[in-house]
Amino acid sequence: MNKVVFGSYVPVDSVLHRLDPRMKLLMCVWYVILVFFANSLWTSLWLLLGLGFAMVLSRVSFRQYWQGIRPLAWVIVITVVFQILFSSGGRVYWHWWIMSITHDGLVNSLIIFYRFMVIITASTVLTATTPTLRIADGLDWYMQPLKAIHVPVNQLTLMLSIALRFIPTIMDEAGKITNAQRSRGMNFHQGxxxxxxxxxxxxxxxxxxxxxxxxxxxxxxMEARGYDPDSPRTHYRQLHWHGADNITLGLMVVLTVILFLIRGGVFALVSL
Structure with missing residues (x-):
């Protein structure tokens, strides 16, 4: 419980924990799409404020979220560095061989860094507040129309639930193997x-x-227990849409409307 790893569930009592998994899936996908519509500092801050509000409602500390994102920090840093060194456009501040630091490269690197951080954090909020089986149930509900075109929905949701279930297990095992190699004299920071x-x-x-x-x-x-992927599936826990889900849906609509108002410069016109 001292660290939230991406894909792990934190069993605390909060408003987000009690929401329907279908609403949380919709909210996460909706938010990720809105991130790509942020085209200025104010729109980015507005979406960041909405994400911070969701993190507060989850009752999981910001420090725990950071500890869960930290293993992915190197991927983000490498991506940002490549964007800085190999992007062109705008004023050139430094140039050597095929690498250069330009104004557009710096701006694009900040945008990529912002998108990485908020998208990973939003996904972590989803997985930290929703058990993997409930996420699979929500995905199964959304994918039901695909059965009409003979898409194996049950198999897909099973694979997704297994993948989400074993992400924290694999990361924990990687840490144990790393510690075992360190105890044998391996120095991962050398060279x-x-x-x-x-x-x-x-x-x-x-x-x-x-x-x-x-x-x-x-x-x-699974074979020993007679699992048949083609058999109809039933669920012990049924999905129920409550009033809190309607309120959350309304808040997402408000977040979206204000985002596009800021994006269109309506507030700036009003102030003028």
């Missing part, structure tokens, strides 16, 4: 970039081997 990547091989190989073993054991257990 240049290529040497550090090479040091990850003793971690990745046992991680992949254990993942395949776990998948085989899971498949054997």
């Amino acid at each position: 240049n970039l290529f040497q550090r990547v090479k040091h990850l091989v003793p971690v990745l190989i046992p991680l992949f081997v254990n993942s395949f073993k776990r998948a085989e054991d899971l498949a054997t257990a």
Whole structure:
């Protein structure tokens, strides 16, 4: 409970925990789409304020969210650095060989950094407040119309639920393998970039081997219990839409309307 890993569920009592998983899935996808409509500092701050409000309602501390995002920080940093060094356009501040730092590159890197952070955080809010099986139930409900064109909805939702279920398990196992290699004298921070990547091989190989073993054991257990992917599925926990879900839907509409008002410069025209 001292860390929220992406994909893990935090069992606390909050308003977001009690919402219908269909509403939370809709809210997460809706928010991610709105992120790409933010075209200025004010629109970005407005969406960031909405995300912060959702994080407060989840009753999961901001520090815990950061500890869960931190393992993905290197991916974000590398992406931003590549955007800075290999983008062109605008005033050139520094240039060497094929690399350069330009005004447009700096602006685009900030946009990418912002989008990475808010999208990952919004997804973490969803997974931290919703059990993986409930997420699978919500996805199954949204994908029901696809059965008309013979899409294997049950198999898809099963794969998604298993993937979400084992994300924290795999990350925890990666940490254990890393600590075991450190106890044997491995220094992951020694050498240049290529040497550090090479040091990850003793971690990745046992991680992949254990993942395949776990998948085989899971498949054997499902066959032993008579699982048939083509049989009709039933659910022990039924989905129920409550008044709080309607209120949340209304808040998302308000968030969207104000976003496009700010985007269109309506507030600036009013102030003038």
